[in-house]
Amino acid sequence: MWQSRPARDTARTAGRARRLFAAGAAVTATTAAIATMATGGIAQAALAPGTPLKTLAAANGNRYFGSDMTGDLLNNTTVTQLQAQQFNMLTPGNEMKWDTTQPSQTTFNFTPGQNIVNYAVAHNERVRCHNLVWHSQLPSWVSSLPSNQVQGAMENHITNEVNAYKGECYAWDVVNEPFNDDANATPRADAFFNAMGIGYIADALKTAHAADPAAKLYINDYNIEGMNAKSNAMFSLAQSLLQQGAPLNGIGFESHFIEGQNPSGMQANMQRFANLGLDVAVTELDDRFTSLPPSNAGLQQQATDFSNAVKACLGVTRCVGVTQWAIGDADSWVPGAFSGQGAATMFDQSYNPKPAFTAVQTALGATAGNTVTVTNPGARTGTVGTPVSLQLSATDSAAGQTLTWTATGLPAGLAISSSGLISGTPTANSTSNVTVTATDGTGASGTASFTFTINGGTGNTVTVTNPGARTGTVGTAASLQVSATDSAAGQTLTFSATGLPAGLTISSSGLISGTPTAAATSNVTVTARDGTGATGSASFTWTISGGNTGGTCHVTYTRNSEWPGNFTAQVVIANTGTSAINGWSLTFTFPGDQKVTNNFNGGFSMSGENATLTNASYNGTIPAGSSITDGFQGTFTSNDASPTSFSVNGTACS
Numbered sequence: 297m298w299q300s301r302p303a304r305d306t307a308r309t310a311g312r313a314r315r316l317f318a319a320g321a322a323v324t325a326t327t328a329a330i331a332t333m334a335t336g337g338i339a340q341a342a343l344a345p346g347t348p349l350k351t352l353a354a355a356n357g358n359r360y361f362g363s364d365m366t367g368d369l370l371n372n373t374t375v376t377q378l379q380a381q382q383f384n385m386l387t388p389g390n391e392m393k394w395d396t397t398q399p400s401q402t403t404f405n406f407t408p409g410q411n412i413v414n415y416a417v418a419h420n421e422r423v424r425c426h427n428l429v430w431h432s433q434l435p436s437w438v439s440s441l442p443s444n445q446v447q448g449a450m451e452n453h454i455t456n457e458v459n460a461y462k463g464e465c466y467a468w469d470v471v472n473e474p475f476n477d478d479a480n481a482t483p484r485a486d487a488f489f490n491a492m493g494i495g496y497i498a499d500a501l502k503t504a505h506a507a508d509p510a511a512k513l514y515i516n517d518y519n520i521e522g523m524n525a526k527s528n529a530m531f532s533l534a535q536s537l538l539q540q541g542a543p544l545n546g547i548g549f550e551s552h553f554i555e556g557q558n559p560s561g562m563q564a565n566m567q568r569f570a571n572l573g574l575d576v577a578v579t580e581l582d583d584r585f586t587s588l589p590p591s592n593a594g595l596q597q598q599a600t601d602f603s604n605a606v607k608a609c610l611g612v613t614r615c616v617g618v619t620q621w622a623i624g625d626a627d628s629w630v631p632g633a634f635s636g637q638g639a640a641t642m643f644d645q646s647y648n649p650k651p652a653f654t655a656v657q658t659a660l661g662a663t664a665g666n667t668v669t670v671t672n673p674g675a676r677t678g679t680v681g682t683p684v685s686l687q688l689s690a691t692d693s694a695a696g697q698t699l700t701w702t703a704t705g706l707p708a709g710l711a712i713s714s715s716g717l718i719s720g721t722p723t724a725n726s727t728s729n730v731t732v733t734a735t736d737g738t739g740a741s742g743t744a745s746f747t748f749t750i751n752g753g754t755g756n757t758v759t760v761t762n763p764g765a766r767t768g769t770v771g772t773a774a775s776l777q778v779s780a781t782d783s784a785a786g787q788t789l790t791f792s793a794t795g796l797p798a799g800l801t802i803s804s805s806g807l808i809s810g811t812p813t814a815a816a817t818s819n820v821t822v823t824a825r826d827g828t829g830a831t832g833s834a835s836f837t838w839t840i841s842g843g844n845t846g847g848t849c850h851v852t853y854t855r856n857s858e859w860p861g862n863f864t865a866q867v868v869i870a871n872t873g874t875s876a877i878n879g880w881s882l883t884f885t886f887p888g889d890q891k892v893t894n895n896f897n898g899g900f901s902m903s904g905e906n907a908t909l910t911n912a913s914y915n916g917t918i919p920a921g922s923s924i925t926d927g928f929q930g931t932f933t934s935n936d937a938s939p940t941s942f943s944v945n946g947t948a949c950s
């Protein structure tokens with residue numbers, strides 16, 4: 297579908313020029329509007345209304361919103377102003393592909409790609425570098441090589457190109473479109489596969505990783521967005537690469553869609569890749585009309601399609617961002633590749649926002665900002681044996697949201713429906729602390745807590761002795777006997793618990809035991825129930841801290857670069873002990889107000905100013921006497937001072 301087609305490229309470029317020319321009147325009008333606003337003292341032209349996509353995406357788990365751009369647009373201010381206003385990740389459309397960067401053997405040209413990188417840096421954008429190994433836009437000299445020279449040529453190409461942009465690429469699409477579209481999703485028999493078999497992919501990843509260990513390394517493909525033979529083949533490939541220890545960090549889901557034909561199951565499909573420990577990203581989103589011009593109903597369907605693709609990403613924690621493949625319809629690849637088709641982006645021929653733009657803003661904004669307020673019903677009472685019916689209510693700051701209800705701590709015999717009706721017949725005397733939660737379609741939620749006292753039963757009162765806050769350590773066995781009393785004599789109490797730290801269980805006689813497996817603070821509630829159904833409970837926290845498995849260590853922290861509000865830093869973790877570290881969790885506290893937003897080679901979390909970086913699948917082992925280098929990106933507002941003390945797996949380093 298996307299073979300190298302130089303003739304088509306030429307036609308496409310000419311077509312783009314024609315379209316821009318045809319749109320000239322409207323472009324001029326927009327420019328005039330900008331000039332007027334600038335005179336009025338507004339520094340940044342407001343090309344599209346509302347909060348920019350990049351700002352909304354950042355408010356959704358630090359995601360990015362990107363676009364591709366080709367070098368010929370760098371001097372088109374209509375395009376660049378809109379691009380810079382809305383997007384904060386840039387993919388070069390063509391400038392880093394093999395036919396540009398190494399048109400003949402060992403003749404390299406990294407200038408067109410560097411021009412795009414420079415634009416991105418000047419506009420505080422990061423770059424998804426695209427791409428290294430692809431069957432298309434591949435000069436014929438590569439395909440003509442004797443097969444015993446292909447591996448050397450591929451590794452040389454990767455090493456030279458990755459080195460050329462070292463430190464400038466947030467991510468690399470290392471291998472692009474490795475599968476055919478046939479029923480069995482067979483590997484594409486290009487020069488690389490023919491010479492090396494499927495092993496070319498692991499080799500390409502390793503070569504790229506050696507040249508720039510900080511770049512996230514991706515495989516990128518189309519028609520893998522839903523559950524199908526091709527995404528299954530990609531999934532098997534990803535599993536196998538990870539098992540081999542290949543430095544694969546992410547999968548790119550291109551998402552070239554047709555209006556009204558989004559695949560279903562996109563979120564679930566991306567989630568299964570994320571479950572392997574990979575990042576996922578929507579890398580080339582567009583949604584084309586197969587006949588033009590689009591109807592109003594068609595534009596609404598396109599808005600739904602775009603919104604659904606963005607929501608699929610938002611539904612997957614490890615989906616790092618969405619990239620649209622163009623800035624607007626006028627610079628999209630679609631008309632050049634599919635005659636008579638197009639209008640595939642969120643901005644029209646004149647770069648005015650279409651319904652899809654507003655729909656994406658809503659998809660992003662709603663998730664970022666909804667407020668759900670639950671009306672507290674106040675303290676309630678009931679009687680054993682008498683049915684209860686209590687309808688809860690809540691409001692949502694966003695219109696049209698459906699709320700789904702859950703509850704904890706309900707008196708025995710009562711249940712809550714998803715629409716917020718608490719009903720049932722109480723079975724035992726008790727006083728319960730009930731918390732009800734209403735969650736809207738974006739995941740925003742609100743809660744209310746109240747007591748619910750049930751009288752009139754046997755009158756038994758069960759009182760659990762609160763053991764108070766507990767602490768423990770990963771890997772060290774824990775044991776706690778919980779005790780309780782009953783106002784009635786001769787009752788046997790049966791214990792249960794919720795919220796126990798991972799690795800611990802409670803016996804029916806109230807003995808909590810086991811060996812904690814993870815560092816966390818858990819809210820534990822222990823409940824004792826007697827033979828009449830009367831219950832009592834006690835709640836307490838149980839804090840498990842990391843085990844001492846780090847050995848001795850030394851960490852060197854270096855700030856690499858800093859630009860307004862952002863910085864990148866490098867950490868070198870040296871194992872100064874005598875045994876290997878297998879799996880590491882690096883913790884430190886920022887003296888300033890920094891936040892880690894992206895670990896280049898592993899996971900991260902932030903709690904206040906406390907940062908935790910964890911290893912990726914391929915860099916978890918640090919042999920005695922060795923070190924590993926990791927890097928990350930972060931934000932700060934006023935103080936970017938370096939942290940000075942570090943711990944590995946809970947043990948302070950020297």
Ligand code: 9MR
Binds near residue numbers: 298299550
């Ligand atoms: O947008 C690119 C277009 O300018 C080129 O003509 C085309 C050549 O194959 O490649 C386009 O981008 C492709 C991307 O690199 C990989 N996935 C499919 C994209 C659309 O063809």
